[in-house]
Amino acid sequence: MTGGFSDGWTALLLFPVLLWVPFGPFIMGALGVWCARRPGSRPRLWSVLAPLEPVGFPVTQTMLPLDDLDDPVQRDDFLGVFYVLVLGTTVLPWLLGYGITRVRRTLRARRGRV
Template sequence: MMFGYGDEWWVLLLYPVLLWVPFGPFVMGGLGVWCARRPGPWPWLWTVLLPLEPVGASAAVIVLPWSQPTRTDDLVGYLLVYVAGITVLPWVLGYGTTRVVRAVRARRGRGGAV
């Protein structure tokens, strides 16, 4: 029994959500670098599976109160901050930065100007 009720086991699904806020951008940035350095199915699979639980659990909390209509501005704010800002943007920055650095180094290595 947690918090005095036997049916509140689902709160355990929200602990990764709390950890995803401070550590998620660093994890997703690292996954973006991993995807850029080692192309293949495993980095891409981990990129999708790792944030699935924290993002999915928090999305369920936003959408599930069926008794009240979901407010569009809350949903848009969640998608912009939690999904795009914490999850997607750091991955894109890590992936893009690594690809640009590798391209610049390859260009210099082919006999380009110093």
Template structure:
């Protein structure tokens, strides 16, 4: 691609770019899936799905902070963890999971409607 030998790394950044707008929806769906079908497969997919975009962007951020030796590296790392990891990845999963579990708990507590006598 583009005549440079290291341009194949650009392929790894495609999921990173799409993770910002689509990641919350995907992770919310993963949380719903985990709440509806307990088991190891939904939880494994919930961890594997964000591994590439979060891992690539985190490694680039960490490598940049180490190389530049900026004074604000703690604030940058904290901002990345709060926005990218918690805000885009963990919070939507928790919202999807919590919504389904809460709805199930409320539905199970609701008394069944009794049939009128004939």
């Protein structure tokens, strides 16, 4: 029942990752829009806290033990998880939501001045 893992806690910690892969980009895009519309610490704090467990757990699972990072297979696994989970489903959607909102607000402000 635990997907080949030795205990149920590991499977329980990996369950949010299964939800993060399809829904995470939408959540991070919405958080990017929220950060662009309302400056302050609260939106930015949620932008860090929301992906902390579903992204941090698989990254640490592929990274530990640290002495095996010299192994090219483990390094490739770590880079793959880093590129897909951290950059692909977390950072890029946040940047797109933030950037598109800021550009749109700037264009509206310019149009209103002219």
